[in-house]
Amino acid sequence: MSRAVLAVALLAFAAAAQAQQRAIPLDQIKSGSAFLGQDLRSLQNDDFANPGMLWVERGETMWRDPAGKSKQSCASCHQDAKSSMRGVAARYPKIDTASGKLLNLGSRINACRVDHQGAEPFRHESQELLSITAYVARQSRGVPVAASIDGPARAHFDAGEAAYRLRRGQMNLSCAHCHEANWGKRLLSETVSQGQPNGYPAYRMEWQTLGSLQRRLRACLSGIRAEMLPYGSPEYVDLELYLAWRAQGLPIETPGVRR
Amino acid sequence: MAARIQIPSQAKQGEVVEVRVLIQHPMETGYRHDDVGHLIKRNVIKVLSCRYNGVEVFRADLSSGIAANPYVQFYTVADKSGELEFYWIDDEGKQGSERQSIRVT
Numbered sequence: 001m002s003r004a005v006l007a008v009a010l011l012a013f014a015a016a017a018q019a020q021q022r023a024i025p026l027d028q029i030k031s032g033s034a035f036l037g038q039d040l041r042s043l044q045n046d047d048f049a050n051p052g053m054l055w056v057e058r059g060e061t062m063w064r065d066p067a068g069k070s071k072q073s074c075a076s077c078h079q080d081a082k083s084s085m086r087g088v089a090a091r092y093p094k095i096d097t098a099s100g101k102l103l104n105l106g107s108r109i110n111a112c113r114v115d116h117q118g119a120e121p122f123r124h125e126s127q128e129l130l131s132i133t134a135y136v137a138r139q140s141r142g143v144p145v146a147a148s149i150d151g152p153a154r155a156h157f158d159a160g161e162a163a164y165r166l167r168r169g170q171m172n173l174s175c176a177h178c179h180e181a182n183w184g185k186r187l188l189s190e191t192v193s194q195g196q197p198n199g200y201p202a203y204r205m206e207w208q209t210l211g212s213l214q215r216r217l218r219a220c221l222s223g224i225r226a227e228m229l230p231y232g233s234p235e236y237v238d239l240e241l242y243l244a245w246r247a248q249g250l251p252i253e254t255p256g257v258r259r
Numbered sequence: 260m261a262a263r264i265q266i267p268s269q270a271k272q273g274e275v276v277e278v279r280v281l282i283q284h285p286m287e288t289g290y291r292h293d294d295v296g297h298l299i300k301r302n303v304i305k306v307l308s309c310r311y312n313g314v315e316v317f318r319a320d321l322s323s324g325i326a327a328n329p330y331v332q333f334y335t336v337a338d339k340s341g342e343l344e345f346y347w348i349d350d351e352g353k354q355g356s357e358r359q360s361i362r363v364t
Contacts, residue, residue, distance in 0.1 A: 051283075057261065209327065
């Protein structure tokens with residue numbers, strides 16, 4: 001009898017833990033574009049006028065241009081990105097089997113440049129890195145986000161969740177206070193989004209240019225008056241993995257258009 | 260300066276065709292300051308023009324109120340087969356141009 005009660009209690013506890021883990025149920029997750037006005041949404045969906053396509057086009061040229069000591073281009077190994085890169089962006093951040101490190105798509109491209117092309121890595125947030133990342137991610141447009149948090153990725157996922165829930169800065173806010181507890185409500189003239197990462201690299205009106213997810217995270221940190229970590233800091237990549245898990249099933253929209 | 264131009268590749272004579280232009284440019288307003296407080300010099304595309312078989316059919320004088328990476332859309336009448344030439348110049352004197360051909364039947 002008491003064992004049955006204990007089992008029921010354990011089941012209830014497990015269910016509660018599960019529910020707590022996914023604060024926004026999968027059937028309620030919404031892409032950042034759902035919080036935009038009609039004008040920006042149609043700009044994003046217009047393949048000609050979407051300004052992010054300027055970077056995608058440059059990335060397409062870079063894909064075929066030989067680089068580094070090897071004189072090899074991305075296409076030399078990966079051939080046509082339209083088929084070889086389809087769905088790839090949806091699986092990042094991902095553990096790199098060679099180094100054992102958790103890499104986002106941009107770092108993975110840089111690792112390829114260094115290891116296989118014998119070229120210098122692109123600087124964080126450089127036009128080159130944004131262009132090639134946007135081009136590769138564009139091939140996954142419409143593919144549902146499906147980052148793995150199993151095996152060695154699990155520790156990074158836990159660290160990412162801790163970072164997501166950590167109160168920071170002068171305003172003493174965590175990511176969850178806005179994007180989990182108060183999404184859909186108004187913050188001055190804007191609707192608070194769920195903070196989903198599926199449109200990045202995205203063209204932000206505020207920036208008037210294309211920017212990475214890390215740049216967006218830094219903008220959030222600045223907004224809550226917290227210290228901004230340097231680009232490429234592992235804490236960002238852990239957080240990116242947590243965000244990708246949160247966004248599981250949302251279609252990739254790169255290049256997204258955001259406010 | 261990267262640019263994207265979109266016109267129909269062919270049209271009937273007398274048909275009104277849509278012309279779309281997207282140019283990559285920072286459109287620096289001249290009102291912003293850099294990290295150490297110096298004013299960043301204004302640099303915008305000041306003129307964008309389009310010639311259709313040598314005749315100017317569209318001209319825009321842009322200024323600092325236009326957002327970065329300006330998108331311009333206009334219409335013209337398909338007259339004869341030939342080329343649309345696009346030309347633009349910014350405050351620093353950098354010029355850009357593109358050509359697209361159209362077949363009129």
